[in-house]
Amino acid sequence: MNLTNAERERLTDSMLKIQSVKATLGQLDESKVPDSDEIHKCLEDADESLKTALGYKKPGDHPS
Secondary structure, eight states: OOOOHHHHHHHHHHHHHHHHHHHHTSSSOGGGTTTTTHHHHHHHHHHHHHHTTTTOTTTTTEEE
């Protein structure tokens, strides 16, 4: 899949925002965030999917 430069920029921006949210949640007491495990899993899946779409990872690679 070939992305335009604008699409790459938007996806990269989204990926960085997701990574920021993951870092923020990692600093919080998990008991204060309902379903924190499910939220973390969702964010991790989204981060990995964007990395694959951007060509940073191959499909099926394990999370880093």
